[in-house]
Amino acid sequence: MEIGALVFDILGTLVDEPAGIRAAIRQAAPDADADELVDRWLGHVETEQRRIVEGERPYAPSDVLDREAAQLVTNTDVVPKRPPWPDTVEGLMRLAEQYPIIGLSNAGRTSLLRINAHAGLRWHLALSAEDAQTYKPDPAVYELAVEASGAPPERLLMVATHAWDLRGARSAGLRTAYVARPVGDPPSAADRFDFHAEDLADLAAQLAERRM
Incomplete structure (x- = not known):
């Protein structure tokens, strides 16, 4: 068809996506292991999205989940490009x-x-x-x-x-x-x-x- x-x-x-997050992390935390923090960031977002799909958490848009991840890994509200x-x-x-x-x-x-x-x-x-x-x-x-x-x-x-x-x-x-x-x-x-x-x-x- x-x-x-x-x-x-x-x-x-x-x-x-990982490159944008990595650049934002390096700007906020130059001395951190950026690759490890990218994995933690993406892992948090993936976990929370899965919880939302499964009905374990009310819906929250991706920018909210990204802010949560940013706070988790850098303790700041960096916004990746x-x-x-x-x-x-x-x-x-x-x-x-x-x-x-x-x-x-x-x-x-x-x-x-x-x-x-x-x-x-x-x-x-x-x-x-x-x-x-x-x-x-x-x-x-x-x-x-x-x-x-x-x-x-x-x-x-x-x-x-x-x-x-x-x-x-x-x-x-x-x-x-x-x-x-x-x-x-x-x-x-x-x-x-x-x-x-x-x-x-x-x-x-x-x-x-x-x-x-």
């Missing part, structure tokens, strides 16, 4: 010439605005998990993209570097494309995604070949 829209994860897939991967901006522009582009992020609305402004990302539409008051891989988040697109889920292609995200999208009926990143969650041997791409240029080439 023809693909009606591309749905992109943002954190990790289009922007280098997440840079795009080298292929992101050009890759999105190329893909946007052929498909509607939807961003679908666990980042809250405030964080998403800041990320887009700093990284120069191009969307036709950007959606935040905050609108569903939960986090991926809760099906309610993927449903935001389905409702916004007006297309059946099988005509949407979820693009992410996190295998867990793609599994969630597939469970919600979306098609899936894994894009390799140094910080991603690689597929397991049991995963069956529709596309495997080295970067956005590779994904664009595979999609163009499929359209021929």
Whole structure:
């Protein structure tokens, strides 16, 4: 079936989240082990998002979780700027010439605005998990993209570097494309995604070949 829209994860897939956090930590705590603190930061956010999805904690947007993590690791309220991967901006522009582009992020609305402004990302539409008051891989988040697109889920292609995200999208009926990143969650041997791409240029080439 023809693909009606591309749905992109943002954190990790289009922007280098650990690099942005690492830079913010080094500015706030120059003598600290930045790599260890990045792991603690991301671990806190992941744990709290999972607790929210499982109903163990009321919903809190990502900027709140990031502030908690910043206090935990640096005792300050540093706000990271997440840079795009080298292929992101050009890759999105190329893909946007052929498909509607939807961003679908666990980042809250405030964080998403800041990320887009700093990284120069191009969307036709950007959606935040905050609108569903939960986090991926809760099906309610993927449903935001389905409702916004007006297309059946099988005509949407979820693009992410996190295998867990793609599994969630597939469970919600979306098609899936894994894009390799140094910080991603690689597929397991049991995963069956529709596309495997080295970067956005590779994904664009595979999609163009499929359209021929």
